[in-house]
Amino acid sequence: MGGFFGVVAASDCVTEVFYGTDYHSHLGTLRGGMAVQSEDGTLKRRIHDITNSQFKTKFDSVLTEWHGKCAIGVISDFEDQPLLVSSRLGTYAIVTVGKIENIRELAEESYKTGIFFSEMSGGELNPTEMIASLINQKSDIIDGIQYAMDSIKGSCSLLIMIDGKIIAARDKFGRTPVSLAKRNLDGAVGVSMETSAFPNLDFTYLRDLGPGEIVQLSLNAVKQLKKPGTINQICSFFWVYFGYPSSNFEGINTESSRYRNGEGIAEGDDYENIDSICGIPDSGVAHAIGYSNASGKPYQRALVKYTPTWPRSFTPQSQTARNLVAKMKLIPVEEQIRDKRLLFLDDSIVRGTQFKDIARRLYERGAKAVHLRSASPPIMFPCKFLNFSRSRSTLDLAAPRAVELLEGHPVDDPELLKKYITEGTEQYNAMVEVIRKELGLTTLKYQTLDKLIAAIGLPREKICTYCYDGCDPTSGECPMCEKLKEKMEKETDKKQSK
Ligand code: SF4
Structure with a gap:
């Protein structure tokens, strides 16, 4: 699975992101990663193997070595991340949570236009790199995220740290949750997959992102960049197994x-x-x-x-x-x-x-x-x-x-x-x-x-029950969920008539 956490603050927020990311450790067992934007604008990134040890023990050196008012972290069950990407859209750090079922097909398409990818060990492609590559094919980040979400089969929620701000996007069909919070004391804004990461860092929950919604986090502000869609298929396993007991998803503990x-x-x-x-x-x-x-x-x-x-x-x-x-x-x-x-x-x-x-x-x-x-x-x-x-x-x-x-x-x-x-x-x-x-x-x-x-x-139509x-x-083939099928058809009609 995996999980992520990010903060934009008025002062150094590396400690908050260190603990906030650690609070996602139950969601992944392979890799941990953090990235920070330093005062001079440079991006720093660190990735560690956490297969056999805790995130905290591998990353505690960042608490003294790193400083910055904007940082993100990730627990990953598969690929190395965050990736630092230099592109026509700017230089940014990106983390993702999800799965790209059609990653090979997307790679084959990309090869035709000269795009290449660095393979991970075992010949696998890095899904976060694929998402970044899809985003970079468009002329702005919002269109790029939309294009990436429309191109993949599977799911993807993500954070992009760029120019001292964080862009957060929830999966098109909301399979994974993304929540926002604010620290009233100093106007810091946080984003997390597990709401249980907020209270001990003095953040107050604001709201969940809707499916496919994109927002930009800056000090004291959350700006909506793309409205949510109406079809939500959040994974039912968050309540059954994945989710931490103290977390709420869609407002439900x-x-x-x-x-x-x-x-x-x-x-x-x-x-x-x-x-x-x-x-x-x-x-x-x-x-x-x-x-x-x-x-x-x-x-x-x-x-x-x-x-x-x-x-x-x-x-x-x-x-x-x-x-x-x-x-x-x-x-x-x-x-x-x-x-x-x-x-x-x-x-x-x-x-x-x-x-x-x-x-x-x-x-x-x-x-x-x-x-x-x-x-x-x-x-x-x-x-x-x-x-x-x-x-x-x-x-x-x-x-x-x-x-x-x-x-x-x-x-x-x-x-x-x-x-x-x-x-x-x-x-x-x-x-x-x-x-x-x-x-x-x-x-x-x-x-x-x-x-x-x-x-x-x-x-029922707001929960994924596929497994x-x-x-x-x-x-589009759902004999058991006629209501949702109707809703999707109406949405397609609306899009076509525009
Ligand atoms: S409910 Fe099952 S099929 Fe649907 S996202 Fe969760 S684990 Fe996957």
């Missing part, structure tokens, strides 16, 4: 929505014979508290996370190493397990491998029953809009793997997968049963999409 979601899962569930409700740390915990509150069954910690040396989601490249890290982070509390009938909540079931191992270890320590409730519906399709590292291909996912087993052949037809998404049907029940057996659980249930949407509290139901209204 993450922690509170997880409580509501847990309550929704408990509603109508059979918990009479359960001894305790447990959450898989960290993101399963709030869903479990909601379930416990609604069911009246005690919340207890049968597994605790070893936070002193695993404070963040260290994600090694190999699956075997990832499994080992997942295991080492969680320590069983035997006294809370032996002879107990435990009901766990986790944010989602992606591959399922982690919980299979957890269930085995719980039984080994004397659990009488291990039930699992997923706080989100089965994940049927890999995300094509965000660099969501937990699901790279369809068969990485537990649910399509179960469908493949039931069908007896590889499942590459989305329409076939869609037959399994409606809860309560024979196909859906058979798929869940395959996963339950595979994970070695007493019972397994998933949250329904309707209840998840109700727990978030936004209208659960294959619904992508922005592609």
Whole structure:
């Protein structure tokens, strides 16, 4: 995924951007980066590998070495950034969060006009460099950002630091959030993906950017450069998993929505014979508290996370190493397990491998029953809009793997997968049963999409649900979201009649 943070202030703001960026560390595991515009106008940039260490320990030298009234920072799950770009539009620093599905096609087009790109290790292209290249093809930055957003398939929110100001743009369909804040004390203006980065830096939240909106931040001022569009498809996973508990997205608090979601899962569930409700740390915990509150069954910690040396989601490249890290982070509390009938909540079931191992270890320590409730519906399709590292291909996912087993052949037809998404049907029940057996659980249930949407509290057409139901209204093929389709058609008519 990734996240960014930026400030324009009346005095040195390197410290604020250092901490504000660090508050996005849960969103990415590969690279950290910062850039500052010094008093003399020069841009400085630093990028570090944060795979094995915290952002703060790698960047603490900037606190004494750098000075400037305008700075940006990024936590990146893929490419090196910020990039410093010298172009006809000026010299600027840029950070992006998103995913470019068609990056190879865009590169091929660019090569024809003589544009070239510096490849990253492994032969991959740097998506932030691609966005900068698209922006530079137009005669001003606003048209350039618009052109970049129209050209890519996927998503992109970005910050550009130029001439002591920050230009912030939210993805065309709002997949990722971008929020603004102000420090009343001195007129500093901040921009962040997580609103939880603001309060400890004395910033007061102002508002969210709308989908596709572009603004310019300067001291004491936010100037709108492009109005937002009306189609919002913010990723539902911000409330389920990505978002920090203290953050609000579209004005809706993450922690509170997880409580509501847990309550929704408990509603109508059979918990009479359960001894305790447990959450898989960290993101399963709030869903479990909601379930416990609604069911009246005690919340207890049968597994605790070893936070002193695993404070963040260290994600090694190999699956075997990832499994080992997942295991080492969680320590069983035997006294809370032996002879107990435990009901766990986790944010989602992606591959399922982690919980299979957890269930085995719980039984080994004397659990009488291990039930699992997923706080989100089965994940049927890999995300094509965000660099969501937990699901790279369809068969990485537990649910399509179960469908493949039931069908007896590889499942590459989305329409076939869609037959399994409606809860309560024979196909859906058979798929869940395959996963339950595979994970070695007493019972397994998933949250329904309707209840998840109700727990978030936004209208359905304003939330992306693609990975659960294959619904992508922005592609123009959306049998499940007629309302949004109509709205898009009206917008296209409006554009054409201008
Ligand atoms: S497909 Fe899933 S993970 Fe990707 S943006 Fe949509 S809701 Fe989020």
